[in-house]
Each structure stands twice: as structure tokens, then as C-alpha cells.
Amino acid sequence: AQSVTQLGSHVSVSEGALVLLRCNYSSSVPPYLFWYVQYPNQGLQLLLKYTTGATLVKGINGFEAEFKKSETSFHLTKPSAHMSDAAEYFCAVSDYYSGTYKYIFGTGTRLKVLA
Amino acid sequence: DGGITQSPKYLFRKEGQNVTLSCEQNLNHDAMYWYRQDPGQGLRLIYYSQIVNDFQKGDIAEGYSVSREKKESFPLTVTSAQKNPTAFYLCASRAGQGNRETQYFGPGTRLLVL
Numbered sequence: 001a002q003s004v005t006q007l008g009s010h011v012s013v014s015e016g017a018l019v020l021l022r023c024n025y026s027s028s029v030p031p032y033l034f035w036y037v038q039y040p041n042q043g044l045q046l047l048l049k050y051t052t053g054a055t056l057v058k059g060i061n062g063f064e065a066e067f068k069k070s071e072t073s074f075h076l077t078k079p080s081a082h083m084s085d086a087a088e089y090f091c092a093v094s095d096y097y098s099g100t101y102k103y104i105f106g107t108g109t110r111l112k113v114l115a
Numbered sequence: 116d117g118g119i120t121q122s123p124k125y126l127f128r129k130e131g132q133n134v135t136l137s138c139e140q141n142l143n144h145d146a147m148y149w150y151r152q153d154p155g156q157g158l159r160l161i162y163y164s165q166i167v168n169d170f171q172k173g174d175i176a177e178g179y180s181v182s183r184e185k186k187e188s189f190p191l192t193v194t195s196a197q198k199n200p201t202a203f204y205l206c207a208s209r210a211g212q213g214n215r216e217t218q219y220f221g222p223g224t225r226l227l228v229l
Contacts, residue, residue, distance in 0.1 A: 043220035
């Protein structure tokens with residue numbers, strides 16, 4: 001079975017600093033990988049996804065992620081943090097099982113942006 | 116606007132009571148999902164449905180039931196057998212197949228026990 005590990009349940013950065021949220025996955029086949037963002041008491045919003053092709057994926061709100069097969073990683077980055085980026089971020093891998101795609105989610109990383 | 120709606124936003128359950136959470140989508144998606152979210156545990160799959168009148172158990176189905184009588188609707192019932200129902204419940208639907216597939220989420224329902 002596939003699994004997803006997000007290192008660091010809480011990350012704090014200063015406004016304007018680099019954001020780096022880590023995600024590692026285990027998979028025996030090339031995976032589909034996703035990053036979602038969740039604001040308090042709201043649903044999840046898709047930031048970006050990797051399926052095939054270019055390994056550097058650009059998403060909304062200035063975020064991007066790079067698929068590194070050799071490291072089984074899909075870390076999320078943003079060059080300059082904004083106060084509005086404070087939220088919880090989830091990495092997920094799509095697992096094709098019993099005829100359907102199911103998502104395996106990491107436990108989430110809460111990003112705090114300091115003024 | 117197309118999207119997924121969940122109601123109510125907050126729901127209170129008394130001991131021994133069954134409660135039903137609503138999930139409706141107008142995206143014309145075939146597949147729908149229910150997740151439970153607890154602090155520090157990410158999202159866990161309760162039930163999913165790939166097509167009308169068909170659904171399968173996810174990883175934590177005990178104490179829950181669903182139906183899928185219409186493509187647009189996938190209600191979740193939290194039964195009295197679910198001893199720890201306090202959580203945030205998220206409904207999702209899936210668009211596409213293969214490398215085009217993506218799950219889209221509703222705004223969630225927070226269930227609290229009185």
C-alpha cells in the first residue's frame with residue numbers, strides 16, 4: 001500500500017521568506033501526487049498536481065513542487081511567503097485500488113507566517 | 116456556479132441518535148467520497164461511490180452508512196454505533212480518469228456530540 005509522510009506538523013516562516021513543506025511518498029509505481037491547502041473550517045482546495053511530464057509543477061498562489069523519483073519526494077515551495085499563506089497543507093498520492101482511484105493523505109503541515 | 120455543497124455546516128448529535136450529513140454536487144461527476152478529518156491524522160476514507168446505486172467501504176466505515184440513489188447526492192449517516200463521531204467531515208467528487216483525475220472537496224460539516 002502506498003503511504004505519504006509529511007515532515008513537520010508545524011512550520012513557521014517570516015513574511016517574505018522561502019516556504020518549504022516536505023512530502024515523501026512510498027510507491028512501487030509512478031504515482032499521481034497532489035498538494036491541497038485548507039483554511040480554517042473549510043474544505044480542501046487543490047494547489048497543484050503531478051501526473052506525467054514535467055517534474056516541476058506550478059500551481060496557484062505562486063506555489064510549485066518538484067517530483068523527484070530518486071528521492072520519492074514532492075516538496076512544496078514558494079519563494080516569498082505572504083500572510084495569506086497561513087493554512088494547513090496536505091500532500092496526497094493517488095492509489096488505484098479495486099477499480100477506483102483513492103487518495104492517501106499525509107497528516108498535514110500547518111504553516112504559520114510571522115510578520 | 117458548479118461545485119459541491121455540504122449541509123449543515125455544524126451538526127450536533129445526542130447520544131444514541133443517528134444523524135445524516137448532506138453532500139450534493141452539480142459537477143456531473145460519477146465518483147464521490149466521504150472523509151473524516153481529525154486533528155493530526157489527516158483525512159481518512161469512510162465510503163466511496165463510483166456510480167449510482169453502488170458504493171464501497173473505505174478504511175473506517177464502521178458506524179457509518181451511505182446511499183447513492185442519485186448522481187448528484189451522496190448522503191452520509193453517522194449511526195449510534197459510531198462511538199466517537201466528533202470530527203470534521205468532508206465530501207469530495209472526482210473528475211476525470213488516469214492522469215486527468217482530480218478530487219474536488221466540499222466545505223465540510225463539523226459534527227459535535229452533546
